[in-house]
Amino acid sequence: MTYYNPSKPEHFKARNALLQLCMRPDPLPFPVEQEYPIVLAEQGKEFSYCLNHNNRICSHANLWPRTVIDRQNREKGQIGLVGNVATDPSMQGRGHMRELLSNLEDIANRQNLDALVLWSDLDQFYHKLGYESVGQELHLGFAQIDPKRPSAKAFEGEFKLNGTFTEQDLGRMLQLRPQGPLTLARSIAEFETLLQIPWLDCFRAYRNGELVASILIGKGYDMVGVMHEWGAVDQTSLLTLIDQVATVLPYESLMLLVPDSLETSWKSSLIAYSESYEKHPMALIKYLTKKQKREDYSSLFVWGLDSI
Ligand SMILES: CC(C)(COP(=O)(O)OP(=O)(O)OC[C@H]1O[C@@H](n2cnc3c(N)ncnc32)[C@H](O)[C@@H]1OP(=O)(O)O)[C@@H](O)C(=O)NCCC(=O)NCCS
Structure with a gap:
């Protein structure tokens, strides 16, 4: 199975339907993609990764590369925010998300990102995949x-x-x-x-x-x-x-x-x-760099509007 970025109208439609079902099952006056106007926009397709099973979308996750800066606005590194992580309920528990997130790690490594950062209550799931708490x-x-x-x-x-x-x-x-x-x-x-x-x-x-x-x-x-x-x-x-x-x-x-x-x-x-x-x-992090001295993001704080 290979991942892909949505590119056709039917890809976006199927992806949005999957996220709506998994993340927003109760009716709301707006569709889920309006809540993420950068990473779920059609112009943001390079931040959106889908996995298919039997010619049907089974899983999705966003990977949004961002620049980390210090108090003086100096660039200190690059991290990838991960969000909108979902597997179709009928296809959960078969290792699809493990595979997609492992693909995202490879992509993030190729993009030279230092770490992946995400927000979730599913601590157990992410600990299994090597994530730990970061920031206060x-x-x-x-x-x-x-x-x-x-x-x-x-x-x-x-x-x-x-x-x-x-x-x-x-x-x-x-x-x-x-x-x-x-x-x-x-x-x-x-x-x-x-x-x-x-x-x-x-x-x-x-x-x-x-x-x-x-x-x-x-x-x-x-x-x-x-x-x-x-x-x-x-x-x-x-x-x-x-x-x-x-x-x-x-x-x-x-x-x-x-x-x-x-x-x-x-x-x-x-x-x-x-x-x-x-x-x-503050969030969960998975460090990626294999460099001898890896960046220390323990004092990272991400404002609410940036989190996905
Ligand atoms: C959480 C979710 C993304 C997992 O997707 P999935 O494709 O079923 O996950 P996988 O089958 O790849 O599971 C990978 C591992 O995590 C475990 N796992 C899966 N869901 C878990 C959960 N909710 N809590 C703890 N562990 C979990 C699996 O047992 C598996 O472990 P194993 O390899 O040792 O057997 C999926 O259940 C989902 O879409 N949930 C609803 C939306 C949601 O809550 N998203 C997370 C928001 S950040």
Whole structure:
């Protein structure tokens, strides 16, 4: 059996139907491919790998090469994000995914990628295939109503939700995110495309016309009530915008994803206003390089919008 990138309309149709069945069996107002507008787009066919059995698609996985950068935006390596991993239920347990993921490793090695990174609850399945936990993130819970929090009502500025984004806004949102030791490079064009994901809200706060905080919450079927990407000029601006998110959206509590590498003063003030605190591994990784000195991605943090 050989893998292939979808290229004909019938390939995309069969692949999307497989992913819909395996990953989104319950009805949603949008098809699964809209949740992944880069790796499941027809223009992104080189990131999509299918396996056939008896002339019918049995398995699929994405492999999306990304550049890892440091705080100074210097390139530190290349990794492959893996996602949308699925085998048709009638063909599961026959080694198809083991074969497809092993093919992806060969491709990733040829592309000189240092590691594969993915997000999944199926720890056992991936441990069997040589994946291990990587990175640390904090999950901070925020109550819907908290009189102690800096109030959105008292904010002397303007809030915006969704709408159109200027290139300047997008650049500023990327720049305001806390800079950790290692993260993924993202172009403005990629950011613009990813912001089209359904059920994604982009909250912004402006003071004197200048963007001072932004929060992305929700991402298709995933990250409901989770503020998975954010940035601000200071803690008060971020907490004020969290208060605005809590006022506008109907959730009893909100979760903020925080890189563990966040500066201590920021971390302690966010924790002080949160009602719960948990530490979790950020993702699963499989190192590929056979080089003597392999890259160390233990401090990698990938923002929610980049994960697939
Ligand atoms: C998880 C999934 C992709 C596995 O595909 P598959 O083609 O059935 O997997 P394989 O037959 O290649 O299994 C490889 C190994 O993993 C094991 N395995 C398979 N599914 C597993 C699971 N859910 N948990 C733990 N181990 C699992 C198999 O027993 C096999 O082990 P073995 O070689 O020692 O016998 C498939 O069950 C699926 O599509 N599930 C629904 C969608 C999903 O959850 N995707 C993952 C999102 S990241």
